Amino acid sequence: MYACKKIDKKKMKKQHAESVVMSEKITLEAVNSPFVVSLTYAYENKNQLNLVMTLMGAGDLRFHIYETNNDGKKKGLSSERAKFYTAQIILGLDHLHRENILYRDMKPENVLLDDGGNVRLADLGLVCILKDGEQVKGRAGTIGFMPPEMLQSKHYSYGADWFSLGCTIFEMVEAKGPFVSKGKNRRKLCVESTAEKTIYEKHKFKKTEDPLLIDLVDKLLVKDVANRLAGDEKSAEAIK
Structure with missing residues (x-):
């Protein structure tokens, strides 16, 4: 079985998202990994562009993180x-990087689970070929x-994805982002404050005590990419 992502052409043009959609299509066609959603085929009609992809029927990672007792x-x-x-x-x-693809959208919502409990990266619309x-x-x-x-509007490369992975792992075990700051109503994300915390503040674990996970996240969330685990290397060998 497969999943079909239907993209409304009028909305796509209105949102000036043609390049994003085409980037995702081209990347999906190029990748071949059991850990990245793949494109089986694409077709279009007058109103829609349809991408037929790997079926991931168990929801996204964010849903499972915030599933309640x-x-x-x-x-x-x-x-x-x-x-x-x-x-x-x-x-x-690692597969994306070896194909010269910078993901740029690593977060729990973009990690999908199949019925067997395995995960794949999805939503490749923001990738960049390096x-x-x-x-x-x-940004x-x-x-x-x-x-x-x-x-900070600096140049970046593959190390950006590893930092985002550190944020994702942190959220998996802490059920919150490492640098998230809320506004006065405690619900809306405060963009400026969250960005400032990301740049200047140290993350703090409150729930997990697993030394391996803590050590990995600490090394991935290093502010200076030159000292970050794997840095801007294409290979993930340093992390493996």
């Missing part, structure tokens, strides 16, 4: 479950997962 309390994921998902995400990112040694500039992705170098 019977008492209604947010629980996050166990350390063992988080490690399992992390290993598969690393393999997915030449060897190339860096890019400009892409979601505040709370963007690395400091992106927020």
Whole structure:
């Protein structure tokens, strides 16, 4: 079975999203990994562009992080479950990087689960194809997962994805982002404050005590990409 992503052409043009959609289509056609959603085929009609992809029927990772217990309390994921998902995400990112693809949108919502409990990276609309040694500039992705170098309008490369992975692992086990700051109503994300925390403040674990996960996240969330685990290297060997 497959999933079909239907894209309304009028909305796409109104939102000036043609380049994003085509970028996702081209990237989906190019990748071949059990840890990245793949494109089976694409077709269009007068009103829609249709992308037929791998069926991931068990929801996204964010849903599972914030799934509630019977008492209604947010629980996050166990350390063992988080490690399992992390290993598969690393393999997915490693595949993209080896294909010169910078993901730029690593977050729990973009990690999909299949019925067997395995995960794949999805939503490749913000990817950037890099030449060897190339860096890019400009914000892409979601505040709370963007690395400091992106927020400070500096050039960046593959190390940006590893920082976002650190944010994702943190949220898996803590059921909150490492730098998220809320406004006065405690619901709306405060963009400026979250960005400032990402650049200047240290993340703090409150729930998990797993030394391996804490060590990995600490090394991925280093502010200076030159000292970050894997840095801007294409290979994930340093993390594996």
